[in-house]
Amino acid sequence: MLKKREPVEDNDSLERSISAIAAAMSDPSRVKMLCALMDGRAWTATELSIVADIASSTASAHLSRLFNEKMVTCLSQGRHRYYRLAGHDIAELIETMMGVSWKRIVPPETRAPMGLRTTRTCYDHLAGEVAVKIYDVMVNEGWFDSEGTSMTPEGRKRFQALGVVLDTKTRRKACCACLDWSERRFHLGGDAGAAFFTHCEQKGWLTRVPGFREVNITSSGKLAFRRLFTLEV
Structure with missing residues (x-):
């Protein structure tokens, strides 16, 4: 049988x-x-x-x-x-695709509007030149591991001191190094990136341009970024 x-x-x-x-x-x-x-x-x-x-x-x-x-x-x-x-995973996919594709455009400096290169939204977190520089400072000061996949105790302490509220029950990545398509380096993504961006908006440091991805840094934001990250905007 x-x-x-x-x-x-x-x-x-x-x-x-x-x-x-x-x-x-x-x-x-x-x-x-x-x-x-x-x-x-x-x-x-x-x-x-x-x-x-x-x-x-x-x-x-x-x-x-x-x-x-x-x-x-x-x-x-x-x-x-x-x-x-x-969802956030689709946004991260598109941002990564932008970064990979941007490498094939010559010269890239002439193709991206300066406002978008400086500060913009990447779905629900901050991207652009300023975001990359802030992330570099965070990594160098030990807020995250070198791969950007986990937040250190120092990072949690610094976020708490800033007043940034993190979602401990989130299903998305707690943090991640998100490839910035215009800078071709990393900015802060994941829940930590979204929480930091929300905090900056609530403090009045950043304002969105209605209908566009571009973000403006206010005068108080420039002072805050200089104080917190030694960053001249």
């Missing part, structure tokens, strides 16, 4: 999943929409169609593709549908 064959385990699921995500990001219009959503806000399909310079119907098809691949989420409110990135 022949033995019944066991179902063959699908060993290609991870590879096919990676290919699907890569395919979803392969269209320049979809990439433009994903980059726009990096400001952390929710956008309508019409707003995203303007950013990508495509017809509304085409934008809807692209957003449907991104939604099916779980790269964006959709919220219906009244007559409008709003789209935003599906």
Whole structure:
């Protein structure tokens, strides 16, 4: 009597999943929409169609593709549908892709607006030249390990002294070294990065530019960064 064959385990699921995500990001219009959503806000399909310079119907098809691949989420409110990135992991993926891609653009200094290179949002944390310099100081002073994967007791002590509230029950990375696409170095990501950015906003050190990723440093912020990180802005 022949033995019944066991179902063959699908060993290609991870590879096919990676290919699907890569395919979803392969269209320049979809990439433009994903980059726009990096400001952390929710956008309508019409707003995203303007950013990508495509017809509304085409934008809807692209957003449907991104939604099916779980790269964006959709919220219906009244007559409008709003789209935003599906989570911090998607934002980190896009920022990393920016960093890798930026290396292939020559000369990179001429392509990025100076305001974005100085300070901008990376989803829910601070990015740009200033963020990179702050992170360098934190690492050099022992706030994080050299890989940026864990916060040291000194780091927790310094965050507490600043008044930065950390989420001890978060499911995301407590902290991480996030590759900065314009500086091609690391800034602070993860929950610690988000908490630090929120603290800076609440203290009035940083203000967002409505509708854009650019962030302004206030006069009190310049004084605070000079005092805390010996940083001249």
